[in-house]
Amino acid sequence: MSVTTRLGPTNYVPYPAWSADKQIPISYEEIEDIFLDLTQKFGFQRDSMRNQVRSVKNMLGHLLTFRSSLISSCMCSIPVLRECHLAKLF
Amino acid sequence: MHVLDSRASRMSPSQALLTLHADYIGGQHANYRKWYFASQLNLDDAVGQSQNPGLQRLKSVRGGPTKSPGAKSLDNALNRWRNAMNNMSQYDRLRQLALYLLCWGEAGNVRFTPECLCFIFKCADDYYRSPECQNRSDSVPEGVYLETVIKPLYRFMRDQGYEVVDGKFVRRERDHNQIIGYDDINQLFWYPEGLARIVLQDNVSFIN
Numbered sequence: 001m002s003v004t005t006r007l008g009p010t011n012y013v014p015y016p017a018w019s020a021d022k023q024i025p026i027s028y029e030e031i032e033d034i035f036l037d038l039t040q041k042f043g044f045q046r047d048s049m050r051n052q053v054r055s056v057k058n059m060l061g062h063l064l065t066f067r068s069s070l071i072s073s074c075m076c077s078i079p080v081l082r083e084c085h086l087a088k089l090f
Numbered sequence: 091m092h093v094l095d096s097r098a099s100r101m102s103p104s105q106a107l108l109t110l111h112a113d114y115i116g117g118q119h120a121n122y123r124k125w126y127f128a129s130q131l132n133l134d135d136a137v138g139q140s141q142n143p144g145l146q147r148l149k150s151v152r153g154g155p156t157k158s159p160g161a162k163s164l165d166n167a168l169n170r171w172r173n174a175m176n177n178m179s180q181y182d183r184l185r186q187l188a189l190y191l192l193c194w195g196e197a198g199n200v201r202f203t204p205e206c207l208c209f210i211f212k213c214a215d216d217y218y219r220s221p222e223c224q225n226r227s228d229s230v231p232e233g234v235y236l237e238t239v240i241k242p243l244y245r246f247m248r249d250q251g252y253e254v255v256d257g258k259f260v261r262r263e264r265d266h267n268q269i270i271g272y273d274d275i276n277q278l279f280w281y282p283e284g285l286a287r288i289v290l291q292d293n294v295s296f297i298n
Contacts, residue, residue, distance in 0.1 A: 024103040025180035043234025044192045052191040063106035090172045
């Protein structure tokens with residue numbers, strides 16, 4: 001899959017599961033905007049920023065795609081997670 | 091059945107972001123959260139205030155309210171933290187995660203002093219939320235973070251162990267106990283009395 005983002009053209013989209021029909025809390029484009037904003041406010045290097053954008057996308061997609069040991073013991077949706085696991089999480 | 095189980099135990103996108111933020115910043119096992127409570131708040135109350143007079147000193151320096159001692163204030167602090175993490179918007183979760191990773195990504199050997207890195211992240215996060223940062227329209231040139239934040243720390247660490255002889259870096263003839271190493275630097279950032287010793291270039295205490 002090839003797309004053009006604000007960070008430039010890319011021919012690889014990690015984990016396409018992170019898409020609007022899955023009720024994502026934040027889109028890949030919004031993620032990139034956040035990174036760009038921070039980079040401009042603090043003077044981070046753009047190559048480093050691109051690396052971190054990719055790694056965040058990878059981590060989110062990975063959690064979405066594969067089983068999680070943290071959640072597997074819970075098997076519940078977010079509201080229930082908040083009730084029963086918040087104390088453990090934070 | 092196995093397939094059903096596997097599907098149920100997969101995360102929703104919101105959970106993925108929530109747990110990722112918890113891993114790095116807000117969660118029980120996140121180094122940042124540990125640092126936050128060790129250096130900023132009354133964690134020392136858990137072992138008795140008398141063991142940490144520096145904390146009291148810091149409080150009086152800060153002019154903050156003197157709360158009743160004991161585990162109660164720690165409980166309050168923990169609850170405040172949990173509520174803050176729980177109520178944080180998904181946008182802010184990602185923003186904090188991004189900022190931490192950006193600070194970490196260019197940190198070089200400052201990564202060997204993770205508590206110092208926590209301190210850098212805290213300063214950056216506080217600055218980001220300040221009107222000073224939000225009202226600023228021009229962008230900061232690329233490389234400023236590396237030049238002004240990481241490089242001075244890197245040079246300090248390097249000069250502790252190395253000196254220049256005939257244009258080359260050579261190991262200093264210096265005993266371990268004469269060198270300010272990674273662990274010593276970490277220790278400064280781990281305790282409130284260490285943070286209280288940080289002085290800015292114009293001789294103003296950082297904590298103030």
